[in-house]
């Protein structure tokens with residue numbers, strides 16, 4: 001544990017009432033700052049560093065941080081509510097925030113005393129942002145194929161390689177970088193390292209110029225002879241691969257929740273428009289074809305929420321959430337893409353206006369297809385569980 005006093009002491013103890021107050025603060029922040037700034041982040045291709053810092057100053061980076069390190073130590077579902085509140089207005093900000101939060105919780109939970117002492121106060125207060133680098137230009141879904149190498153250098157390490165698509169790369173000042181220490185050992189050779197992104201040998205590559213989702217600030221880094229001392233090791237070889245996978249069910253489930261929140265927003269906008277807009281003497285809401293579009297969107301949203309809640313409750317109870325999280329993400333992404341488009345259709349040409357968030361949400365749903373495991377990778381998970389389960393049943 002850090003020996004120096006925390007300059008950002010935990011504002012209040014976390015009780016159930018406090019958790020609700022924290023979520024209320026997030027909702028107010030989302031309805032004011034995120035709602036009004038999201039179009040600007042998109043147009044001006046901005047990474048919302050100031051808004052992320054402001055969210056941290058509300059205590060939001062402390063949700064899953066252990067109490068002994070200045071956090072609230074609250075359940076996963078509290079984070080899920082905050083993710084939803086932000087995604088109602090902007091999936092990209094929600095994703096940037098949850099990754100900033102997770103970097104804080106990861107460092108508090110898994111960092112060494114020296115690592116915590118150096119980075120945690122800044123992460124808790126929002127002065128600093130961390131990122132996590134698994135993906136490389138040559139390895140995304142196939143994470144074990146990463147080519148970034150870590151070689152022993154006395155008590156320390158030297159890193160060489162290239163990382164891509166790291167969320168918040170636009171403003172992050174440190175990263176957990178996954179690298180291969182022993183190619184012959186496969187997954188067991190992969191280790192995680194805590195890298196100061198301002199250190200000699202680290203070059204920030206461009207922030208990805210995307211078709212949308214600029215608030216995610218995704219980008220990469222080149223690592224050339226980056227020297228780390230022994231304390232640079234974050235996850236040991238043999239431990240890192242499992243650590244990378246340990247949080248994936250939670251990530252898949254909150255991406256599903258982001259999709260649900262975006263569709264909920266679109267449905268509200270489409271219903272209001274259908275009631276107010278008249279064509280041929282009647283409101284659009286009286287046209288059966290359009291009413292049924294809205295009804296189908298509502299049914300899909302209900303089903304998706306149930307899948308998301310089921311995965312969340314398994315995560316919270318410590319159950320096996322692999323299959324449930326894959327179902328939730330796959331279904332949430334699919335229905336968001338389909339039904340966001342339907343909601344936009346009901347708005348006619350005005351759905352294309354920049355002032356309407358549904359177009360931004362459609363891009364958000366596309367992005368949700370890739371992050372934290374692509375839709376095809378969810379199918380691989382589901383198929384593997386299904387085949388194993390049914391094979392076991394067949395033998396019974």
Ligand SMILES: Cc1cc2nc3c(=O)[nH]c(=O)nc-3n(C[C@H](O)[C@H](O)[C@H](O)COP(=O)(O)OP(=O)(O)OC[C@H]3O[C@@H](n4cnc5c(N)ncnc54)[C@H](O)[C@@H]3O)c2cc1C
Pocket residue numbers: 099131132133134135139140141142164165166167168213216218367370371372373374375376377
């Ligand atoms: C906005 C954004 C933020 C991101 N943030 C991070 C981050 O913070 N940290 C990080 O490390 N990474 C991050 N990523 C990277 C993300 O995890 C990868 O994009 C993802 O793993 C997919 O890898 P890829 O894009 O290289 O696609 P590939 O792995 O090259 O796959 C290409 C296509 O082929 C499909 N495919 C691949 N293999 C198979 C197979 N065996 N069977 C069937 N289909 C297959 C995939 O599903 C995909 O549709 C981010 C990506 C985005 C878009």
